[in-house]
Amino acid sequence: MEAVLRRTKVAILGSGATGTDLMIKVLEESSSLELVAMAGLGAASPGLVEADRLGVPTTNRGVGGLRTMPHYGEVDIVFDVTALAAARCGQADSLRSDGKRVINLSPAAGGRCVVPAVNLDRLLGEPEVNIGTRAGQTTIPIVAAITRVTEVAYAEVGAYVASKAVGPWFVPDVDEFLRRTSSGVESVGGAKIGRTIIILSPDSAPARTRDTVLALITEPDPSVHAAVRASVEAMAAEVAEYVPGYRLRHDVRIVPFAADDLLLGLIGDSAVTHQISVNVEVEAPVDSGKGPLGSLDAATSAAVRVGDRIAALRTAPVG
Incomplete structure (x- = not known):
């Protein structure tokens, strides 16, 4: 029987320009990640509108809405692209308490700085990492x-x-x-x-x-x-x-x-x-x-590389 690769389910928190660019990269460039949710604030957010068009499940209620979505329990990795500091308060703790790995794309968020070509191998076990700038x-x-x-x-x-x-x-x-x-x-x-x-x-x-x-x-x-x-x-x-x-x-x-x-x-x-x-x-x-x-390409491409490497540790051929 031919082996089937089990893809790692991910969600994106933040529907601005960075979150939208990241969404496109996950959908078009990653064979190991499956995007099952995108969360933002405001139904008219361009990122949420685009996600709806592409068939990605969405919520306009931020991290609270994400945690109540049907596929949330299956999500392994959350890309946190929240821009506003006030909106980030405590949300990484909530995600980690739910057993999610967090990849931050905001320089003001938490987590150790990860640069795939330099130190990714050493940080693959971290519950939260930061792409930095x-x-x-x-x-x-x-x-x-x-x-x-x-x-x-x-x-x-x-x-x-x-x-x-x-x-x-x-x-x-x-x-x-x-x-x-x-x-x-x-x-x-x-x-x-x-x-x-x-x-x-x-x-x-x-x-x-x-x-x-x-x-x-x-x-x-x-x-x-x-x-x-x-x-x-x-x-x-x-x-x-x-x-x-x-x-x-x-x-x-x-x-x-x-x-x-x-x-x-x-x-x-x-x-x-x-x-x-x-x-x-x-x-x-x-x-x-x-x-x-x-100008977002370096950060979002790095985030996808980190997600792919984490997924490689979590997935195994089945069948």
Whole structure:
């Protein structure tokens, strides 16, 4: 008898732009996840309207409504994409108490930061993880690729954010965006000091998002520099396996460090010899019609990869 793969049932909590993009990815790109519910607030929410059109069961009563839906008992994983902090209060605790694994896509929510190409294997047993920020998903792998070769005294992320993609959720969460990204650069990327700046960009092609990494190292050996370049290129290829359109914009640049009073004040007495510059971008397919929502691809693609890996542990062929 032919084996049948049992798919893992999932729900999405949050019907805004991120939740809608995630829904499309789960439906179209995942063979291991089965979306059985989408919850939001407000029946006219575009995400709920689209879910209804696609035949996904919906509720407009948020987490309370989700917990009363017929398929809720069968749900293993909940993607929490709730934007407003007030709406998030206590809901992860409720979901975990119901035995659900929680994958957060809001930087202000709980859970350890997970970057699939870097630390997913170590976090597969966690009841709650956090995708963190879009910029973190594109840049933390680059920092990690450098630190697996040599020590990084300081890493700075320049997060380009398309102005058209900035919604009302962004202003109250901007401090959390900066904190989460910088913290991830340190705790996941491995830099001794991490810093993040936001650059609002009126990009004429907003489906393409670009971010930069500046890393300071204390290693003058050219052979180590060559190993860093190879490591970054290999990491970029690994990220591109689950984030289509992810790529390096140019070759990895390593040049002697030019003393900068501001940077020296941040890194203290560290004997920095060289600085590394890496530019990355994620470009949504030209026929995707996403416009500024193309900036969501790194985060939502990472979330699907995490869900797929969790599902692989929970599923087994039957029949």
